[in-house]
Each structure stands twice: as structure tokens, then as C-alpha cells.
Amino acid sequence: MALREAQDVSIDSGVQQLVEKARQERVETAFDRAQKMSPVCGFGSAGVCCRLCLEGPCRIMPNGREPQHGVCGANVDTIVARNFLATLVSGTAPHAEHGREVALALLATAEGKTPFTIKGIDKLLHIAGELGIDTERREINEVAKAVALKALEDFQKQQGTMNWLDIRAQAKARQTWDKLGLTPVNAHLEISRAITRGAMGCDADPLNLLLGAITIGLVDGYAGLHLSSDLQDILFGTPRAVKSRYCMGVLQPHMVNIAVHGHVPMLSEKVVEWARKLNDEAEKAGAEGINVVGVCCTGNELLMRQGVPIASSFSSQELVIVTGAVEAMVVDIQCIMPGIQKVAECYHTKIITTMGDVKIPGATHVEFHPETADQAAEKIVRLAVQNYACRDASRVAIPEETVEAYAGFSVEQILEVLGNLNSEEPLKPLVDAIASGAIRGVAALVGCTNPREKQDVGNITVAKELMKNNVLIVTTGCAAHSLGKHGLMNLSGLDYCGEELRNVLVTLGKAAGLPALPPALHMGSCVDNSRPANLLRAIADYLGVGIRQLPVVGSCPETHSPKAMSIGTYFIACGVDVHVGVNPQISGSDFVTSVLCNDRTAGGVTTDEVFGGKLIYQPDPVKAAQELLDRIDQKRAGLGLPVPQREVADCAG
Ligand code: SF4
Ligand code: MSK
Numbered sequence: 001m002a003l004r005e006a007q008d009v010s011i012d013s014g015v016q017q018l019v020e021k022a023r024q025e026r027v028e029t030a031f032d033r034a035q036k037m038s039p040v041c042g043f044g045s046a047g048v049c050c051r052l053c054l055e056g057p058c059r060i061m062p063n064g065r066e067p068q069h070g071v072c073g074a075n076v077d078t079i080v081a082r083n084f085l086a087t088l089v090s091g092t093a094p095h096a097e098h099g100r101e102v103a104l105a106l107l108a109t110a111e112g113k114t115p116f117t118i119k120g121i122d123k124l125l126h127i128a129g130e131l132g133i134d135t136e137r138r139e140i141n142e143v144a145k146a147v148a149l150k151a152l153e154d155f156q157k158q159q160g161t162m163n164w165l166d167i168r169a170q171a172k173a174r175q176t177w178d179k180l181g182l183t184p185v186n187a188h189l190e191i192s193r194a195i196t197r198g199a200m201g202c203d204a205d206p207l208n209l210l211l212g213a214i215t216i217g218l219v220d221g222y223a224g225l226h227l228s229s230d231l232q233d234i235l236f237g238t239p240r241a242v243k244s245r246y247c248m249g250v251l252q253p254h255m256v257n258i259a260v261h262g263h264v265p266m267l268s269e270k271v272v273e274w275a276r277k278l279n280d281e282a283e284k285a286g287a288e289g290i291n292v293v294g295v296c297c298t299g300n301e302l303l304m305r306q307g308v309p310i311a312s313s314f315s316s317q318e319l320v321i322v323t324g325a326v327e328a329m330v331v332d333i334q335c336i337m338p339g340i341q342k343v344a345e346c347y348h349t350k351i352i353t354t355m356g357d358v359k360i361p362g363a364t365h366v367e368f369h370p371e372t373a374d375q376a377a378e379k380i381v382r383l384a385v386q387n388y389a390c391r392d393a394s395r396v397a398i399p400e401e402t403v404e405a406y407a408g409f410s411v412e413q414i415l416e417v418l419g420n421l422n423s424e425e426p427l428k429p430l431v432d433a434i435a436s437g438a439i440r441g442v443a444a445l446v447g448c449t450n451p452r453e454k455q456d457v458g459n460i461t462v463a464k465e466l467m468k469n470n471v472l473i474v475t476t477g478c479a480a481h482s483l484g485k486h487g488l489m490n491l492s493g494l495d496y497c498g499e500e501l502r503n504v505l506v507t508l509g510k511a512a513g514l515p516a517l518p519p520a521l522h523m524g525s526c527v528d529n530s531r532p533a534n535l536l537r538a539i540a541d542y543l544g545v546g547i548r549q550l551p552v553v554g555s556c557p558e559t560h561s562p563k564a565m566s567i568g569t570y571f572i573a574c575g576v577d578v579h580v581g582v583n584p585q586i587s588g589s590d591f592v593t594s595v596l597c598n599d600r601t602a603g604g605v606t607t608d609e610v611f612g613g614k615l616i617y618q619p620d621p622v623k624a625a626q627e628l629l630d631r632i633d634q635k636r637a638g639l640g641l642p643v644p645q646r647e648v649a650d651c652a653g
Contacts, residue, residue, distance in 0.1 A: 079588075463496075
């Protein structure tokens with residue numbers, strides 16, 4: 001099979017160069033493996049295969065042909081709904097585990113058992129107040145311990161509601177969840193219940209299974225996203241805008257390069273610290289120093305708190321190694337392709353796994369625990385420095401391009417900027433701009449890149465189509481990497497904005513002491529989708545309306561991860577439409593499609609009616625942007641706001 005040309009793999013020229021280098025050096029990457037998977041299995045694509053028990057595997061034939069039932073009698077709606085629920089469980093469990101790990105790290109820190117200190121004291125006191133914890137005349141560590149224990153209750157309590165849902169959910173949205181009995185009690189309990197109801201011989205009612213999926217989406221939102229972001233801000237500080245750089249060119253030809261990859265900042269914060277401490281050692285080893293670069297969401301965490309530059313998003317992670325200039329790739333949890341080890345074996349790069357539950361055969365394992373974070377980080381950095389001597393200079397080729405970007409816009413900082421315009425009512429300037437149509441709406445451009453897709457096209461096209469129609473973009477995850485690499489997180493991105501949006505961004509920028517704000521505001525990692533959610537809640541509460549009434553949408557054009565589906569379901573439950581550009585594998589059931597996508601052909605109730613949000617599956621990013629604009633305009637009209645003219649759509653690149 002002829003492989004895709006490099007220019008058909010990505011629109012990032014650095015990625016294209018490295019795809020060609022990999023092929024010349026006979027190194028296979030995910031882009032090539034994705035192609036070998038074609039044609040994709042029709043049953044899997046439609047979500048109609050089931051292997052829940054040993055009577056199977058069973059699959060349902062399309063167009064009414066036999067068989068129409070599994071051996072146990074499950075029909076296509078049950079099978080597709082169960083598979084959808086299982087997808088969300090596999091997205092939510094890692095996020096919940098992320099939250100729990102951070103809570104344990106905060107607890108150990110509060111007890112003086114780790115080398116970390118609490119940097120976000122204001123945030124700690126604020127959250128403690130929200131949780132009803134007495135902060136008067138108490139030591140900071142005592143308050144932090146009380147907050148950590150409250151967080152851990154969200155994995156233990158047997159009655160009531162998760163504490164983080166209590167403090168973060170909008171009351172109006174919550175009424176619906178409570179009424180339907182969907183409000184989660186604790187994360188582990190709900191994950192266990194979801195696995196149980198989806199098991200063979202348990203829940204066969206597709207609507208009941210989909211309601212269970214909403215509960216799992218809420219677990220993702222509150223025990224995964226909000227809890228993780230809040231506790232990370234307590235431990236490492238709330239992000240503030242920083243200027244940094246994107247693209248493979250952030251790797252340095254004459255330095256020891258360490259790529260940090262995964263999702264949690266606990267170890268990587270220490271790696272950055274030890275890289276600074278051991279810089280002299282690198283010089284003794286003949287290098288010009290140590291350069292730490294980010295991949296995926298660990299990269300996002302370090303970018304926004306430390307200004308660490310970003311080399312790659314998910315789909316091109318192996319190509320970072322193909323530069324031949326990486327001494328160590330340090331991985332923690334989630335989105336780590338097992339393929340990196342095979343690629344690393346073709347170069348001198350050491351893959352260093354750090355979590356007991358995330359190992360890769362052949363990799364070096366340096367176990368991380370918060371208590372011994374310094375020892376682990378020092379060992380990792382020393383391994384990287386030692387490995388510099390093994391680098392083969394003749395195989396080093398780093399693409400030159402880098403792009404400047406602003407990142408790290410927390411809600412706190414956005415409110416601070418708005419407060420410079422109106423200190424009494426900081427949200428008023430933003431709400432006024434939305435009301436007038438200068439900002440038509442807000443879109444969260446989030447989620448992944450996917451090696452089956454041409455990298456960055458979906459993310460960039462949706463963003464540009466929305467920007468030119470004056471939609472303000474907030475962005476997280478690997479979508480943010482796409483936008484950063486292609487100039488939408490620096491001021492050159494203003495050229496893509498409609499005039500009204502550009503004027504607003506100039507006004508806001510001046511209030512922030514900059515010439516303008518970039519058109520895409522980077523708000524962090526995957527778990528930091530809590531930040532746009534907090535912003536929406538603040539706007540809705542300010543206006544006295546439900547989040548479901550706001551002209552806001554979410555879009556994940558290059559979805560790869562079940563985590564993105566879980567995050568999307570959380571936003572749907574809050575009343576926000578969510579676009580995915582990659583097949584969500586539900587098309588085998590008209591019923592499931594109807595409920596989630598508000599496709600009325602199969603009749604019955606839909607998430608749009610009940611919660612105010614729906615799933616939009618649209619692989620064409622230009623059409624997707626138009627559908628998102630339709631929804632924004634529909635919600636504007638619902639609020640009695642003017643609906644501006646549209647700019648003509650461009651074709652996707
Ligand atoms: Fe087949 Fe039913 Fe077993 Fe699924 S649960 S594999 S449909 S028998
Ligand atoms: S890393 S979940 S590819 S955003 Fe958060 Fe990127 Fe998606 Fe992983």
C-alpha cells in the first residue's frame with residue numbers, strides 16, 4: 001500500500017519533514033499504522049459489535065439483514081448504547097484517577113511528606129471557603145489537608161452528592177440532573193455502577209444506559225476536570241498569561257533535550273526544577289545546557305505555569321524522537337502511544353515511564369511518588385544528561401520553524417483583565433460585547449489530534465471559520481497546540497477575526513497591558529476544560545439564565561480519545577452543543593443517534609430537549625462551523641439578541 005504523502009499527513013511543515021525523515025530511516029509511526037488499518041471495520045465503526053461475554057462476539061447486520069440480535073437477545077440499540085457508555089467509562093476513569101492522585105499529593109504535601117510547597121494560597125483559601133471549611137486562625141497546611149480530605153470524599157462517600165459538583169455546578173443545570181436522579185454520589189461508585197449496568201445480562205434499556213452515560217459525564221466534569229484543575233492550582237499556582245513557542249523547532253540542536261509527555265504536572269514540575277539545577281552537569285557533558293519541551297497535556301500544564309515550549313500534540317508524538325535530538329522522553333499517564341518505545345529504539349532516546357500503572361516493555365522505569373519527587377526527577381535528568389554522549393549527530397535534523405504564542409489564560413486572569421475595564425462588574429464588558437453581537441458567541445476548541453486525520457486541518461478550519469464570524473475562541477488540550485502552531489494564539493491571528501471581534505480583543509488587550517489579546521485564548525490542558533466551564537457558569541449566573549441558554553458551543557474536530565467524549569458529554573449535560581469531527585461510533589442505532597444528536601427520525605426524547613445540548617458529528621470542518629454558528633444564532637435569538645450576518649464559508653485546507 002502506498003503511504004500518504006507527508007503533506008497529506010499534516011499541515012505542519014515540521015511534522016511533514018519528520019515524516020519524510022522517519023520513512024527514509026525506515027521508522028514506522030502512527031500516521032503509517034493508521035493507514036494500514038484501512039479499510040476500517042464497518043461493524044466497529046457503527047458501534048454494533050459486542051464482545052461482553054463468551055457467547056459472543058456478536059454483531060448486528062445493517063439494513064435489517066439477519067442477525068438482528070446477539071445470542072443473548074440484545075438488540076442493536078442496547079449494544080450501541082452499552083458501547084457508548086463503555087467508551088465514556090474508559091474516558092472518565094483516567095480523569096477521575098488523575099483527580100484522586102492530585103488529591104493524594106495535596107494531602108501528603110499538607111502533612112509535610114513531600115518536597116512540594118503550596119503555591120496557590122489564595123486559591124486554597126477561596127476553595128476552602130466554598131467547601132465550608134473554617135480558615136480562621138488555621139495554618140495553611142491544616143486548611144490544605146481539610147481540602148484534600150474533602151476531595152477524597154468524592155471517591156468514598158455513599159450518600160449525598162460529590163463535593164466538587166456541589167461547589168462547581170450551576171444550580172439551574174443541576175435541577176435537571178437531580179430531578180432525573182442522575183447526580184453522581186462518588187466517582188468510583190458511579191464508574192463501578194456504569195461498568196455493572198453495561199455488563200452482559202444487566203441494563204438492556206438503551207435510554208437508561210444513555211442516562212447512565214450522562215452521570216458518567218458529570219463524574220468526568222467534577223471529579224476529573226474541576227477537581228484536578230482546582231487542586232493543581234492550589235499546589236502549583238493559578239496560571240497567568242505567558243509567552244512561549246510552539247513547533248518541533250523548540251528542540252535545541254546543542255542542548256540535552258528532555259520531552260515531558262502525558263497529563264499530570266506533579267513530576268514534570270520537578271523535572272523542570274532539576275533541569276535548571278543540573279544545567280552545569282549538561283555543560284560538563286559537552287552540551288549547551290538542558291532544554292525541557294512539552295508534548296500533549298503535561299506540556300500544556302508546564303507551558304502555562306513555567307512557559308515551557310511545546311514540541312508536539314498527540315498524533316506526532318513519535319516524531320519528536322525522530323529528530324534524533326531527544327535524550328529522554330519522560331511519560332506519566334494517558335495518551336502515551338506504546339509505539340514511542342519502538343521508535344526510540346531506532347535512535348538513542350530513552351523512554352522513561354514513571355507511573356506504576358503505566359509501563360511500556362523496553363522502557364526505563366523510574367517510579368514517581370510525590371514523597372520522593374526530587375529523587376525521581378534528579379535521577380531522570382541525570383539519565384538524560386548521561387545519554388547526550390550517545391547522540392548520533394549525523395542523524396539529528398530539527399525542523400527550524402517555531403511560532404510564538406500566548407498561553408495560560410485562567411478565568412481569574414480573564415476577570416482581572418475585565419476588571420480593569422469595569423471594577424464593579426468585571427463581566428459586564430464581556431456580556432455587553434456578546435449582547436451587541438461584537439462577540440457573536442464563545443466556542444471552546446478542545447481535544448485531540450488523530451493520526452487518521454490530516455493533522456491540524458480540522459482544528460484550524462473550525463477556529464478560523466468561527467473567528468471570522470466574531471466568535472471568541474477559548475482552547476485547551478492538543479487543539480490548543482494546533483492553534484498555537486498556526487499563529488492563532490499570537491497577535492498575527494487577529495487577521496482572521498471579524499472586525500468587531502478584533503476591536504474587542506484590542507480593547508481587552510490594552511486593559512491587560514498588551515497591544516491586543518490573541519483570538520484564541522489558551523486555557524490549559526484537557527482537565528482544564530473546567531476553566532471554560534467556570535467562565536460559562538459565571539456569565540450565566542451574572543445574567544440570571546441557564547448555561548443552556550448561552551450562545552456557546554464546544555468543538556473537538558480531531559477527536560481521538562474517549563476522554564474527549566466524556567468531556568463532551570459533561571458539556572452536553574450542562575446544556576452546550578458539542579461537535580466531534582471523528583466518527584463517534586453510534587451510527588448503528590437510530591435510537592442512540594436520535595437521543596444524542598437530536599435527530600428526530602427515531603422519535604423519543606433527546607439530550608437537547610432535556611439538558612439543552614446535543615452531539616454534532618460532522619467530519620467536514622467548514623460545515624461543522626456552520627452548524628455551530630446555527631446553534632449560536634439560535635441561542636442568541638432565544639435570548640432576544642440580534643443575529644448578525646454571516647461571512648461566506650471557505651473550503652477546508
Ligand atoms: Fe453477544 Fe449478548 Fe454476549 Fe454481547 S452480551 S457478546 S450480544 S451474547
Ligand atoms: S492530550 S486526550 S490527545 S487533547 Fe490531553 Fe491531547 Fe486529546 Fe490526549
